[in-house]
Amino acid sequence: MTTVADMIIDSLHRLGVRTVWGVVGDALNPLTDAIRRNPDMRWIGVRHEEAGAFAAGAQAQVSGTLGVCMGTVGPGSIHLLNGLYDAKKSQAPVLAICGQVPTPEIGSDYFQEIDNDLLFTDVAGFRATVTSAAQMPRLLSQAVNAAYAGPGVAVLTLPGDVGEMEMPADAGRPQFVTARPVPHPDPQVLEDAVTLLEEASNVTILAGIGAAAAKDELLALAGKLSAPMVLTIKGKGLEENNPFEVGQSGLIGNPASKTAFDGADVLLMVGTDFPYPEWLPKVPTIQIDVKAEHIGRRTPVQVGLVADAAVGVRSLTARVTAKPGTGHLDKAREHYADWRERQQALLGGGKGSLPGRILARARRPFENPSGRIRPELLADVVDRVAAPDAVITTDTGMSTVWASRFLRMRGNRQLVGSFGLGSMANAMPQALGIQALDTGREVVSLSGDGGLTMLLGDLITAVVEQLPVRVVVFNNGRLGMVKLEQEQVGLPEFGTVLTNPDLAAVARSLGWSSWRVEKAEDLEEITRKAFATPGPVLLDVLTNPDEISLPPQVTSDKAWGFAIAKVKETLESPA
Structure with a gap:
């Protein structure tokens, strides 16, 4: 006898799915039992369904194939929402199967x-509740195909009694369409x-x-146009061996991106839904x-x-004539090189230009009077220690x-984050999924202390499942971005201080190898030792x-707001 649950799991297995993330529960019992009986399928039980949804979404982002997570009746399904919204915003094909x-x-x-x-109306491009075996495998086909077509999220709800129903003998097999057509531009x-x-002078x-x-197509076009190339954080993988790139824009960006934008008389956006029109x-x-539907929704076009990016760019390259001057490109690249020199000076150890080192020394008594480890240095050490194919x-x-500022996507490195939704607590469960x-x-x-402690329980998942992730915690005892946002508008820091345990000790008690690093001079040696250690490793x-x-651009009101905030914090701090 083949049940509805058997058909679902067998079909997902034929599709190539090997891991399913979730928390077991009564309505899911037919499904999890079908997974138990399939030696090639792996049920990964998380401590919070949100972590499972993040993990499945990250798998889909890295592999381009379907990620699968499950939540049981009511609360179990609700807990999936945040991770599924991240998958939606990241355009990752994910199937969530929910109990009922x-x-x-x-x-x-x-x-x-x-x-x-109703619950998943906004997050899922396809939603359906299976109420009889006769609806299968049609609804499974629709759900998977919708997830790939989006790409995005599909939710299939399965009452426990339906999961146990016997499939009709003539039900057939689901037909999955995983390939997407490659659109060509209108002539x-x-x-x-x-x-x-x-007609443009500077692109x-x-x-x-x-x-x-x-x-390759972008580099060829940029060469013909002598065009500087600003990269989004998601597009950071394009930076290595790219003589045109000038880093990121937005709050995480640098002044060179502003130079590139300010000097342009035409902007060419390729494969980006950059969300900050300002x-x-x-x-x-x-x-x-x-x-x-992405065309023109961020800025007038x-x-x-x-069109497919490669096809569209290749078509443009074949038709445009080479621009003779490189002044626009040279100016942006010079500003980028100067900015990177100043960033290197923050790391100490004689790095960076002399003016940058002088500025770094001048800033130190105000920014870091207690001499704690600079986060820039930590990111730089990870960049040098991590493998060239690391995710x-x-x-x-x-x-x-x-x-954004200190990691280079050399080799086959990939960078994943909650870059569309902007959720806290995404990094560690995403790392579990990818691992x-x-x-x-x-x-x-690369976890913040606020993000890690939000889903701290799923450190246990790495130990149980023997996933050798490396978790590096930027432990500044703060919700750092919120602190910065408050101070930029002149507000004193409030509500951002975190009272953390010894995170290395916590991880060690859960079965991790872990180290707590308090001195800059110990950082690289311990990091190299940690990254060479088998099993899950945490650096606090x-x-x-x-x-x-x-x-990239500090306006006078933001600079004044920051100064006022610092004065208020000083006056209000206890003596």
Whole structure:
């Protein structure tokens, strides 16, 4: 006898799914038992369903294949929401299977009953509740195909009694469509884009994750246009061996990106849904994206090319003529090199230019009077120690700032974070998910102390499942980004101080190898030792909470607000 649950798990196995994340519960029992009986499938029981959803979403981002998580009736399904929203915002194909009360009780306000189809309306492109075996495998096909087509989230709700039902003999097998068509640009629209580029004196490119597979094409086009290339944080993988890149824009960016934007008379956006229009130049804009609904939703666009990034960029390169001058590119690149020199000076040890080192020494008594470890130094050490093919996850907030500025995506490195949703607590569970795909590949989580402690229980999951992740904690005793936001508008820091345990001791008690690092001179040696240690490893690094992270453009009101906040904090602090 083949049950509905058997059919679902067997079908997902044929699709290539090997891990399912969740917390067991009564309505899921038919499904988890089917997983138990399949030797190639792995149930990973997390301590919080949110962690399972983050893990499944991260797997989908890194592999491009379906991630699967489960939540049982009511609260178990609700707990999936935050991780699923992250998958939606990251355009990751994820299937969530949710338990439901027995079908005779649906609609009776039964114990733990919630309306999953209503609950997941905003997060899932497809939602359905299975009420009979005859609906399968059609609903499973629709759910998986919708997740891939988005790509995004699909939710299938399964009452426990339906999971146990026998499948009809003539039910057939689900038909999964995992390939997506490669859209080509409209010829007339392409010519409009070429005309705009030909008329421009200075072009700047903004490239995102959608251009990840089009690096060679982008470099060729940037070369013909002599165009500096600003990269989104998701597009950071395009930076290595790229003579046109000038780093990131936005709050995590640098002044060179502003130079590149300010000097442009045409902006070319490729594969990006960069969400901060206030940072973009007000110039004629060409946008290339596979999704028509993304065209023009961040900034007004003169030409919108609905096309695969590689195809669209290659088509432009073949048609535009090379621009003779490189002044725009040279200016942006010079500013970028100067800024990177100043950043290196913050690391100490004689790094960076002489003016940068002088500025770093001048800042030290104000920013770091207690001499705690600079977060910049920690990010730099991780960059030098981590493997060239490491996958690095980063918590939202200051961890992302330091990753943006000091990590280089050399080799086959990948960077994953909650870059669309901006959730706390994402880095560690995402690292678990990615590590479960390949225990031989190095996976590093750059966690904030606030983010790590929010889902601290799932450190246990790494031990139980023997996942050798490296968790590096920027432990500044603060919600650092919130602190910075308060001070920029002149408010004194309030509500951001965290009272943390010894996180290394906590991890050690859970079965991790762990170290607590308090001195800068010990940091690199301990980091190298930790990264060479088998099994899950945690580094609890005490970093400076008052580090100043300046955006590309510091307006006078923000500078004055920061000064006022510091005065207030000094006056209000206990003697």
